[in-house]
Amino acid sequence: MTAPIRIAIAGALGRMGQAIAAVVEARDDVVLVARFDRPDVTGEGLVSRDEALAACDVVIDFTTPAASVALAQHCAARGGPALVIGATGISEQDGALIDACAATIPIVRARNFSLGVNMLMSLVTQAARALAASDYDIEVFEAHHRRKVDSPSGTALMLGEAAAEGRGVDLNDVADRGRDGITGPRKTGDIGFSVLRGGDIIGEHSVIFAAEDEILTLSHSARDRGLFARGAVQAALWVGRQPKGAYDMQDVLRG
Numbered sequence: 001m002t003a004p005i006r007i008a009i010a011g012a013l014g015r016m017g018q019a020i021a022a023v024v025e026a027r028d029d030v031v032l033v034a035r036f037d038r039p040d041v042t043g044e045g046l047v048s049r050d051e052a053l054a055a056c057d058v059v060i061d062f063t064t065p066a067a068s069v070a071l072a073q074h075c076a077a078r079g080g081p082a083l084v085i086g087a088t089g090i091s092e093q094d095g096a097l098i099d100a101c102a103a104t105i106p107i108v109r110a111r112n113f114s115l116g117v118n119m120l121m122s123l124v125t126q127a128a129r130a131l132a133a134s135d136y137d138i139e140v141f142e143a144h145h146r147r148k149v150d151s152p153s154g155t156a157l158m159l160g161e162a163a164a165e166g167r168g169v170d171l172n173d174v175a176d177r178g179r180d181g182i183t184g185p186r187k188t189g190d191i192g193f194s195v196l197r198g199g200d201i202i203g204e205h206s207v208i209f210a211a212e213d214e215i216l217t218l219s220h221s222a223r224d225r226g227l228f229a230r231g232a233v234q235a236a237l238w239v240g241r242q243p244k245g246a247y248d249m250q251d252v253l254r255g
Helices: 015-025 048-057 065-080 092-101 115-130 154-167 226-239 251-254
Strands: 006-010 029-034 058-061 082-085 108-109 135-145 191-197 203-209 215-222 243-249
Touching: 006 048, 006 226, 015 029, 015 092, 015 108, 015 226, 015 251, 029 048, 029 226, 048 065, 058 065, 058 226, 058 251, 065 092, 092 108, 108 226, 108 251, 115 203, 115 215, 115 251, 135 154, 154 191, 154 203, 226 251
Parallel strands: 006 029, 006 058, 058 082, 082 108, 108 243, 135 191
Antiparallel strands: 135 203, 203 215
């Protein structure tokens, strides 16, 4: 019988940290061996970062970009453990620093761990490939709770990239991420982003293909944070048995 993968949780007192702990404790193929948070945070059951890293096979991290980079670099310097990173708002520069650490340890980094969202990405790419930019405008809409600090969400950008891939363009060249005042007519081929922040919305994402005579909407609604926690734990179970390298949720789903 294969031994359970030993899990440590970074940012253990946060909402996602608590949701991940609940998922881990309900399974028998993984075991929660350590919980840690910021060095200045104390609490029942928390240990230091170094104690946690020494005890586990995989760390699941849903903290902040800066903390994720520091954690990845620390894990790489000591030769492990493996990492699952789901922090939002990671810049290209921070992403490159994390990916560099994957030359030493296995890292799964994803902007969304939902199976449904990853399926939505494929559908968006197919639709963008089939529906001409001259006829269909693309708008990515997302809504999240009032506490979310980055905008557009990482998932919205991921969906924008999926649409850009379908059209064979670079998202940076066609993204319209802000409209205010007299902006003029919409530019053909642009991929727009619209954002709502309010209340306790867990996550709503839609990709709208708007033509003169029809509108196609592909969407996903998250109903419980456990959705992302379950995906992250599945990723941890997978990456804990992988060689060094940079992976994403598509790799996990392919098995």
